[in-house]
Amino acid sequence: MEGEDDEEEDVEDLLDDDKDDDDDYTFEDDFESDDEQDLYVGDGGAGGGISLAGTWWDKEALALAEDVSTSFDGDLKIYAFKTAANLTIRVRIEKMSTRYGSPTIDDIEAYTIAYRAKLDDAESAGRIPQNISLEVSSPGVERVIRIPDDLERFKERAMYVRYTTTSDETGTPQEGDGVFRLISYDMDLCECTWGIADVKINRQQAGKGRPLSKKHREWRLQTLFESLKLVRVHSDC
Numbered sequence: 001m002e003g004e005d006d007e008e009e010d011v012e013d014l015l016d017d018d019k020d021d022d023d024d025y026t027f028e029d030d031f032e033s034d035d036e037q038d039l040y041v042g043d044g045g046a047g048g049g050i051s052l053a054g055t056w057w058d059k060e061a062l063a064l065a066e067d068v069s070t071s072f073d074g075d076l077k078i079y080a081f082k083t084a085a086n087l088t089i090r091v092r093i094e095k096m097s098t099r100y101g102s103p104t105i106d107d108i109e110a111y112t113i114a115y116r117a118k119l120d121d122a123e124s125a126g127r128i129p130q131n132i133s134l135e136v137s138s139p140g141v142e143r144v145i146r147i148p149d150d151l152e153r154f155k156e157r158a159m160y161v162r163y164t165t166t167s168d169e170t171g172t173p174q175e176g177d178g179v180f181r182l183i184s185y186d187m188d189l190c191e192c193t194w195g196i197a198d199v200k201i202n203r204q205q206a207g208k209g210r211p212l213s214k215k216h217r218e219w220r221l222q223t224l225f226e227s228l229k230l231v232r233v234h235s236d237c
Contacts, residue, residue: 039144039230044082045090047144051082057128058083064118065091068111076103076111079139088133091115092140100153100233103138112136145231148187154233155182158197162230163223178202179234183220192228194221199237 044051052058062081069077079101080092093111094101103111115134122128145154162177179201180194196202196216206212 039232041144041146041230044080045092046080046140048080048092048139048146050078050080053083053085055083055085060122060127061089061119061132064122065089065115068115068118069093071114072111076107079143086133087129087131088135089119090135090137092137094139100157101139101143108136108138141235142233145233147225147228147231148185148190151182151185151192155185158199158234158237160230160232160234161194161223161228163221164227164229165223175229178221180221190225192223192225194223195219197234199234201236 039045039047041047042049042051050062052062061083065078065081075095075097076093077096078091079094080090082090084090091111093103093108095103095107112134115136119128119132119134123130123132142160145151145159158179158181160177161180162175164173164175166173179197179199181197183193183195185192196212196219198212198217202216203210203212206216
């Protein structure tokens with residue numbers, strides 16, 4: 001990490017530079033929620049991906065969901081799919097023709113109707129159990145960013161980033177986080193360059209009522225794709 005005058009600084013320390021000494025505000029308090037502690041890429045929920053419960057019917061249910069996606073010419077794709085042993089299917093869909101993949105209520109309703117019809121036929125044929133419960137939703141406002149696939153689509157959005165670095169002195173992995181803007185990414189080197197995002201939480205940490213300083217604006221962080229533990233859209237500007 002490089003700041004002004006090539007000094008290595010942690011993002012929390014950098015943003016603390018202009019903070020009042022008696023302010024109890026801590027950078028981590030705003031980011032470490034219980035939900036985020038359990039969230040991970042590919043969890044079948046807010047983290048996207050596929051998560052099957054290991055029942056005899058969930059692969060059939062997934063195949064039917066994929067068929068429904070195909071019926072919309074691939075415009076409504078599965079962002080997340082999860083089955084549970086209590087006969088519940090949860091699907092999050094994204095709309096590929098929109099900039100950030102956000103489906104409308106009508107899109108969600110249309111997908112639900114089409115998928116429910118296929119599930120009913122499969123229930124009647126005995127390919128899945130009776131009384132399957134179905135929930136269809138969007139990826140969510142603060143959706144998880146798939147690395148590197150989603151970087152181009154969301155490159156102009158502020159992102160919450162949790163990452164690991166290795167200490168030069170001890171070689172011990174350390175974890176950091178922050179709300180950043182994507183400066184650039186390199187698919188060949190598999191790395192990203194980040195800057196501090198000009199959003200409310202960073203302005204508050206830099207000092208109440210103050211804009212980001214030149215030092216804040218020029219700060220940079222380089223991370224390998226593999227060191228990114230969680231990247232999601234940050235919606236509070």
